[in-house]
Amino acid sequence: MPTNNSNSEQTAKQEMLEVRVWRGQGQGQLKPYQVPLRKNQTVLDVITEIQRLQAPDLSYRFSCRVGVCGSCAMTVNGKPRWTCRTHVSKVADEGVLTIEPLRNLPKIKDLVCDLAPFIDTWQKAGAVFKPTGTRYDAPAKVDPDSACRRAADASLQCINCAVCYSACDVVNWNKDYVGPAALNRAWTLLNDVRHDERAATLDKVFEDGGCGSCHSHGNCTRHCPIELSPSASIAGLKRTLFTGLPGK
Numbered sequence: 001m002p003t004n005n006s007n008s009e010q011t012a013k014q015e016m017l018e019v020r021v022w023r024g025q026g027q028g029q030l031k032p033y034q035v036p037l038r039k040n041q042t043v044l045d046v047i048t049e050i051q052r053l054q055a056p057d058l059s060y061r062f063s064c065r066v067g068v069c070g071s072c073a074m075t076v077n078g079k080p081r082w083t084c085r086t087h088v089s090k091v092a093d094e095g096v097l098t099i100e101p102l103r104n105l106p107k108i109k110d111l112v113c114d115l116a117p118f119i120d121t122w123q124k125a126g127a128v129f130k131p132t133g134t135r136y137d138a139p140a141k142v143d144p145d146s147a148c149r150r151a152a153d154a155s156l157q158c159i160n161c162a163v164c165y166s167a168c169d170v171v172n173w174n175k176d177y178v179g180p181a182a183l184n185r186a187w188t189l190l191n192d193v194r195h196d197e198r199a200a201t202l203d204k205v206f207e208d209g210g211c212g213s214c215h216s217h218g219n220c221t222r223h224c225p226i227e228l229s230p231s232a233s234i235a236g237l238k239r240t241l242f243t244g245l246p247g248k
């Protein structure tokens with residue numbers, strides 16, 4: 001007669017992942033958890049399993065779970081990453097995962113940090129779109145093959161995850177520095193002929209804490225989960241010192 005032995009043996013053999021999760025507000029500490037290791041499991045799956053089954057008061061952010069919204073970024077084994085598209089098999093270090101909030105931002109609770117300083121950098125870098133037209137005008141025609149459009153295309157798809165901001169050492173020690181994401185956005189606006197304040201944006205990016213503070217070491221580009229290159233955008237901004245506003 002069949003028994004449950006095979007099931008219990010399977011359960012006994014279940015490989016476990018050791019997970020250390022940052023818990024606390026401001027001051028905090030890493031707390032240990034164990035989660036069954038599963039095929040194709042993502043870091044976000046692990047955090048969700050801990051929250052659902054072991055620590056209902058664990059705070060963390062996510063929304064889309066498919067790499068679109070940018071809300072799930074955290075520090076995983078020392079590196080900033082989007083957790084919904086990061087497979088445990090790629091990042092676990094000998095079966096251990098250490099999960100902390102993003103660096104360079106104030107901690108709110110557990111894995112949630114305050115993104116306000118990051119969002120504020122857009123304003124500071126002049127990276128706010130001011131349209132040349134109104135809602136009553138026909139949509140502007142932009143030549144997809146123009147140099148400006150091609151330059152903007154390479155930097156456009158930012159999901160505002162703050163991974164690059166967290167990876168940047170200059171942001172860490174220079175509180176005035178606006179950081180890679182805002183400068184990347186400013187570069188797309190300088191290349192957008194529909195942006196009415198291109199000259200003002202150019203002035204802003206050269207103010208203190210602007211592109212001149214970047215040391216070009218490329219950590220932002222190395223970590224961007226969607227393979228944008230904020231450091232190339234910043235190099236483009238620096239070039240305008242000699243070339244002026246990008247043409248059309």
Ligand code: SF4
Nearest residue numbers: 168214215217218220
């Ligand atoms: S290249 Fe510039 S923006 Fe990117 S990580 Fe280095 S200092 Fe920061």
Ligand code: SF4
Nearest residue numbers: 158159161162164224
């Ligand atoms: S440039 Fe890349 S890493 Fe930085 S906020 Fe945008 S998507 Fe995230």
Ligand code: FES
Nearest residue numbers: 065069070072084
């Ligand atoms: S949850 Fe939306 S990008 Fe990860």
